[in-house]
Amino acid sequence: MPAAIRRIHSKYLGAKMFPKEITEFEIQEFFTLSAEDLRAIRVDSNKKSRLALALQVGFLRMTGAALDTYEYIPRAVLECVAKQLHVPAPMLATMRALSRRSMTRHRHRSWACRYLGISRLKAANEQALFCALTDDVGDRRSRATDHTGTRDVLEPSMAHSSQTRGRAESARSNASR
Numbered sequence: 001m002p003a004a005i006r007r008i009h010s011k012y013l014g015a016k017m018f019p020k021e022i023t024e025f026e027i028q029e030f031f032t033l034s035a036e037d038l039r040a041i042r043v044d045s046n047k048k049s050r051l052a053l054a055l056q057v058g059f060l061r062m063t064g065a066a067l068d069t070y071e072y073i074p075r076a077v078l079e080c081v082a083k084q085l086h087v088p089a090p091m092l093a094t095m096r097a098l099s100r101r102s103m104t105r106h107r108h109r110s111w112a113c114r115y116l117g118i119s120r121l122k123a124a125n126e127q128a129l130f131c132a133l134t135d136d137v138g139d140r141r142s143r144a145t146d147h148t149g150t151r152d153v154l155e156p157s158m159a160h161s162s163q164t165r166g167r168a169e170s171a172r173s174n175a176s177r
Contacts, residue, residue, distance in 0.1 A: 015063040017071040027077055031058035033084050040115055047087070049108065052098035054081045056112035064118065066109040069096045 012019065033041070033054060045053045058081060059067040067073075073093050082089035090097070099105045113119065121129065 012063045014065050016065055016068045018059075018067075018074055018077070022074055022077065024076070026062070027074075027080050030062035031055075031077055031080050033057070033081070038084065041085070044111060045108075049099065049104065050085050051078075051082055051087055051093075052095060052105075053108050053112065054085060055095070055098070056108050057115065060112050060116055060118060066112070067095050069102075069105060070094050 031054075037054070037057060041050050041053050041057070055073060055077070056067060058077070059065075071094060073095075075089070075091070078089040078093055095105055095108075099108060
């Protein structure tokens with residue numbers, strides 16, 4: 001993923017609602033469906049559910065979280081996704097308006113997560129996540145040098161890393177009890 005996209009994605013990471021201002025670039029980046037996306041959506045849903053399913057896929061790509069049931073979806077996003085699906089875009093919509101039954105909304109969220117490979121963090125994966133995050137910090141630390149070749153003053157201390165590791169291991173052992 002390009003650095004510019006990674007920054008945008010982290011800007012919205014975990015959000016449950018659309019930002020007040022979403023740019024055309026962001027709409028195109030997260031809500032443009034590939035041929036594979038379109039094929040999977042058409043195969044795994046009926047015509048009535050496709051818009052809701054596609055919106056969940058795009059929102060998960062943007063935030064890593066499912067779209068809130070009562071959150072209004074920006075008109076520009078509705079138009080972008082509806083055009084790709086060859087369906088009319090509603091003037092106003094929420095996920096609840098697009099899928100009235102809570103079980104259907106749950107099924108859409110579950111399908112979109114499976115399709116994108118998103119799953120809940122399991123205790124077994126927590127160590128791998130911790131290692132990936134600390135490796136990323138280590139890479140940034142090694143690049144954080146000034147023109148004299150010395151490390152940047154804002155470098156995280158090793159004591160902080162070991163404290164964080166200790167807290168993560170403690171939380172993991174408490175969770176497994």
